[in-house]
Amino acid sequence: MAHDCIFCRIVAGEIPAQVVHDDDRALVFRDVNPQAPTHLLVIPKRHVASADHLTREDEGLAGHLLLAAGEAARSLGLAGDGYRIVTNIGRNGGQTVSHLHLHVLGGRSLGWPPG
Amino acid sequence: MAHDCIFCRIVAGEIPAQVVHDDDRALVFRDVNPQAPTHLLVIPKRHVASADHLTREDEGLAGHLLLAAGEAARSLGLAGDGYRIVTNIGRNGGQTVSHLHLHVLGGRSLGWPPG
Numbered sequence: 001m002a003h004d005c006i007f008c009r010i011v012a013g014e015i016p017a018q019v020v021h022d023d024d025r026a027l028v029f030r031d032v033n034p035q036a037p038t039h040l041l042v043i044p045k046r047h048v049a050s051a052d053h054l055t056r057e058d059e060g061l062a063g064h065l066l067l068a069a070g071e072a073a074r075s076l077g078l079a080g081d082g083y084r085i086v087t088n089i090g091r092n093g094g095q096t097v098s099h100l101h102l103h104v105l106g107g108r109s110l111g112w113p114p115g
Numbered sequence: 116m117a118h119d120c121i122f123c124r125i126v127a128g129e130i131p132a133q134v135v136h137d138d139d140r141a142l143v144f145r146d147v148n149p150q151a152p153t154h155l156l157v158i159p160k161r162h163v164a165s166a167d168h169l170t171r172e173d174e175g176l177a178g179h180l181l182l183a184a185g186e187a188a189r190s191l192g193l194a195g196d197g198y199r200i201v202t203n204i205g206r207n208g209g210q211t212v213s214h215l216h217l218h219v220l221g222g223r224s225l226g227w228p229p230g
Contacts (some may be wrong), residue, residue: 082205
């Protein structure tokens with residue numbers, strides 16, 4: 001855990017969040033600044049700075065996060081109309097919290113380009 | 116292979132692509148309609164309709180795709196300034212080819228919301 005990391009503090013229960021899914025490796029909760037009618041964040045419980053910081057040893061974790069994103073989307077009824085999964089890395093990506101997170105956005109038609 | 120799938124036909128070598136990375140499970144190539152100075156597509160060689168169609172048996176494949184996206188981004192020098200990884204599912208997601216693909220966009224600052 002990184003004590004100055006807001007997402008680690010959510011994992012630790014020190015900061016509240018609207019949790020949608022919780023397992024041994026991942027947490028899914030609602031974004032506090034939603035950009036779509038449904039906007040979730042999928043994070044690893046272990047601190048990983050971004051998707052660019054995943055190593056080959058993390059292949060299972062990375063897959064778990066992507067699958068958890070889909071499972072959460074389906075559980076909230078997004079699959080029929082569709083949704084988008086996004087992860088930002090660094091400045092050009094627009095990453096605002098240095099703890100890997102997948103955004104899941106649904107409930108409206110998402111435009112192109114994606115930012 | 117789905118014979119009516121343009122990405123399966125790229126995997127089969129029937130349609131040319133600017134390939135950046137090629138391994139036993141994944142292919143990375145440049146998007147023909149780039150939305151950023153660098154715009155890559157990361158696809159599984161096996162036909163999977165979207166990220167929503169991945170099952171728990173695909174955890175390793177899903178992780179491999181996410182790691183391959185980062186590796187390709189780093190190999191092209193995107194990591195320093197950052198980049199964005201996006202995958203679209205269905206109509207609301209704006210999915211245009213029904214074969215799972217991760218977009219990797221870099222070389223410019225990407226705005227928010229992501230579409």
